[in-house]
Amino acid sequence: MIDLHTHILPGVDDGVKSYQEALMVIKEAERQGIKKMVATPHDDYQSNMKKIKEKVAKLQAMINKEGLDVQVLIGAETYLTPELRERAAKGLVNTINDSRYLLLELPFGHLPNYIDDVFYDLQVLGYIPIICHPERYRWVREEPNYLYNWVKQGICFQLNAGSLLGQFGSKVQETAEILVKHNLVQLIGSDVHSIDNRGICLEQGVKRLKGLVGNDVKFYLQNAGLVINDEEVECVAPKYYKKTVKVFDNFFVNKLKTALGWR
Numbered sequence: 001m002i003d004l005h006t007h008i009l010p011g012v013d014d015g016v017k018s019y020q021e022a023l024m025v026i027k028e029a030e031r032q033g034i035k036k037m038v039a040t041p042h043d044d045y046q047s048n049m050k051k052i053k054e055k056v057a058k059l060q061a062m063i064n065k066e067g068l069d070v071q072v073l074i075g076a077e078t079y080l081t082p083e084l085r086e087r088a089a090k091g092l093v094n095t096i097n098d099s100r101y102l103l104l105e106l107p108f109g110h111l112p113n114y115i116d117d118v119f120y121d122l123q124v125l126g127y128i129p130i131i132c133h134p135e136r137y138r139w140v141r142e143e144p145n146y147l148y149n150w151v152k153q154g155i156c157f158q159l160n161a162g163s164l165l166g167q168f169g170s171k172v173q174e175t176a177e178i179l180v181k182h183n184l185v186q187l188i189g190s191d192v193h194s195i196d197n198r199g200i201c202l203e204q205g206v207k208r209l210k211g212l213v214g215n216d217v218k219f220y221l222q223n224a225g226l227v228i229n230d231e232e233v234e235c236v237a238p239k240y241y242k243k244t245v246k247v248f249d250n251f252f253v254n255k256l257k258t259a260l261g262w263r
């Protein structure tokens with residue numbers, strides 16, 4: 001397996017605190033069957049690619065010394081702002097394994113009004129946005145169909161394994177399942193931040209994903225390989241999500257009907 005989203009470089013973000021902790025995470029990753037991990041520190045302009053490359057090289061040397069069969073690749077998780085277009089035009093963005101794929105984090109609480117313009121400009125510049133953990137954004141939880149047109153436009157979405165396991169609460173878990181069932185996500189990653197709190201759980205997440213999509217889980221696993229090789233991700237046609245009326249709502253609707261003498 002390939003993990004596209006990890007915080008395993010110490011001293012660059014809120015991820016692991018030391019190389020020793022990084023090695024502990026990588027040992028666990030190897031046990032789960034992960035062969036490649038993309039290091040995706042939060043890109044706050046400080047975490048430039050030179051620093052990321054140096055830390056990846058140091059970590060890889062330690063992994064090799066330990067005799068672990070895991071390869072760490074360069075990447076970053078970049079927060080989407082309107083200014084990102086200027087950085088991207090100058091080539092100052094850090095992509096996954098030097099591919100066209102740009103891992104992007106969006107605001108958690110609101111849908112930015114500039115989002116479509118930024119997506120469009122990034123795509124014109126030749127980048128392919130991968131939006132990480134959409135299920136964790138409040139506005140996606142309220143309206144999963146925001147993703148529908150974006151998927152059709154070639155924007156990719158990466159689910160957090162932990163979301164499927166309830167790591168971020170039941171509402172996030174429920175949204176993750178909706179996105180999966182409607183082909184609104186194409187990739188899965190761990191977004192591991194440490195050895196214990198928000199630890200690596202890709203193996204379990206993939207198992208849960210298989211429970212939802214059966215053998216189609218292979219597309220998620222293949223897509224991670226396509227991303228790091230800079231090839232086109234396979235997108236199954238998205239389905240529009242139709243909200244179902246809950247039993248609780250029906251109860252009040254029936255009460256109202258009774259009061260009005262309709263039943």
Ligand SMILES: [Fe+2]
Nearest residue numbers: 005007077191
């Ligand atoms: Fe992350």
